[in-house]
Amino acid sequence: MRILRPTLVAVFCCVAAQATDREFQDIVHAISEEFHTKPTHIPFFGLVNAVTFVARPAGTRHIDLAVFEDLDSNRRAGRDLPKAIREAVGNGWKPFVQVFSKRKGSEETTFLFMRVQGKNTKLLITAVERDQATVVQLLLDSEALERWMANPGSMAGRHEW
Amino acid sequence: MKIALIALLGIAPLLAQEIKLPASLERLSAKAVEQVDVTLDASMLQLASRFLSGKDADTVKVRKLVSGLKGIYVRSFEFEKAGEYSESDIEPLRAQLRGPGWSRIVGVRSHKTGDNADVFIRSDGNQISGLTIISAEPKELTIVHIDGVIDPDQLSDLGGQFGIPKLDVKPGKKGSTAGKEEE
Numbered sequence: 001m002r003i004l005r006p007t008l009v010a011v012f013c014c015v016a017a018q019a020t021d022r023e024f025q026d027i028v029h030a031i032s033e034e035f036h037t038k039p040t041h042i043p044f045f046g047l048v049n050a051v052t053f054v055a056r057p058a059g060t061r062h063i064d065l066a067v068f069e070d071l072d073s074n075r076r077a078g079r080d081l082p083k084a085i086r087e088a089v090g091n092g093w094k095p096f097v098q099v100f101s102k103r104k105g106s107e108e109t110t111f112l113f114m115r116v117q118g119k120n121t122k123l124l125i126t127a128v129e130r131d132q133a134t135v136v137q138l139l140l141d142s143e144a145l146e147r148w149m150a151n152p153g154s155m156a157g158r159h160e161w
Numbered sequence: 162m163k164i165a166l167i168a169l170l171g172i173a174p175l176l177a178q179e180i181k182l183p184a185s186l187e188r189l190s191a192k193a194v195e196q197v198d199v200t201l202d203a204s205m206l207q208l209a210s211r212f213l214s215g216k217d218a219d220t221v222k223v224r225k226l227v228s229g230l231k232g233i234y235v236r237s238f239e240f241e242k243a244g245e246y247s248e249s250d251i252e253p254l255r256a257q258l259r260g261p262g263w264s265r266i267v268g269v270r271s272h273k274t275g276d277n278a279d280v281f282i283r284s285d286g287n288q289i290s291g292l293t294i295i296s297a298e299p300k301e302l303t304i305v306h307i308d309g310v311i312d313p314d315q316l317s318d319l320g321g322q323f324g325i326p327k328l329d330v331k332p333g334k335k336g337s338t339a340g341k342e343e344e
Contacts, residue, residue, distance in 0.1 A: 098198040
């Protein structure tokens with residue numbers, strides 16, 4: 001117990017140090033304002049990040065996740081959401097995939113942004129559908145991810161990342 | 162006037178190096194029911210190739226091909242009905258591809274289905290330094306631009322990677338220019 005407590009404190013301090021980026025928060029804010037709602041609360045998500053920080057599954061060092069459910073398109077503010085997302089992200093991120101679908105019943109806006117940060121890579125994914133939206137930001141350890149991509153089958157069975 | 166002409170001639174080779182997607186394509190975004198935009202510049206390709214570290218033959222081939230590239234750009238528009246875009250929307254792009262250094266190597270016209278496809282290459286000495294594909298179907302328009310040194314024999318390996326549609330390209334005689342008309 002003497003060892004466990006300081007370890008836990010250290011882990012949570014490390015996780016807290018990986019602060020959520022402004023861009024992630026601004027996108028969440030833009031979606032919240034557009035649909036007049038807030039993201040769904042995910043219980044113990046901080047714990048997930050603590051585990052992720054230690055285990056680094058597939059090279060992931062940190063995860064930020066915001067999920068919006070049961071969005072009501074009739075209550076939309078009517079802003080240009082793709083524009084708001086691009087403005088929130090700014091020039092520091094590069095959108096390498098953008099998908100826009102206006103098909104009735106399956107409207108979708110998806111952005112994949114990437115940014116290199118030292119030896120790590122940050123991936124910011126935003127998917128807004130008719131009745132739900134997801135914003136995910138991943139901090140990826142490039143070397144670990146490379147190893148995982150090179151041999152996903154055997155890496156999945158190991159605990160070394 | 163003479164100075165302007167000399168200046169124009171001076172920058173012409175530079176203009177030939179860059180393919181700019183015309184503003185008319187941006188306007189299609191408003192009409193399209195589905196739009197896909199993939200932009201991988203040199204730094205993004207470098208990053209992506211870091212993840213292609215597998216040792217299997219296909220991955221090695223793609224990594225080798227990507228190492229010579231400066232950018233991959235894919236724009237795809239899908240429309241609700243035919244006639245939502247016209248040839249004039251693509252014409253500014255085609256005009257660039259008629260510039261120095263570029264040549265059309267494949268042209269397919271189908272009067273039956275209305276599907277048109279053109280493949281253009283930019284030659285730089287003995288090597289291909291750029292490739293553009295325009296696939297124009299009645300309800301779908303796809304433009305693929307690959308900037309950088311490309312080995313035509315390896316071209317089909319890029320199909321299915323980085324948002325590029327699978328390519329059914331069989332290497333033919335080098336230097337031949339193809340133009341095909343279907344019924």
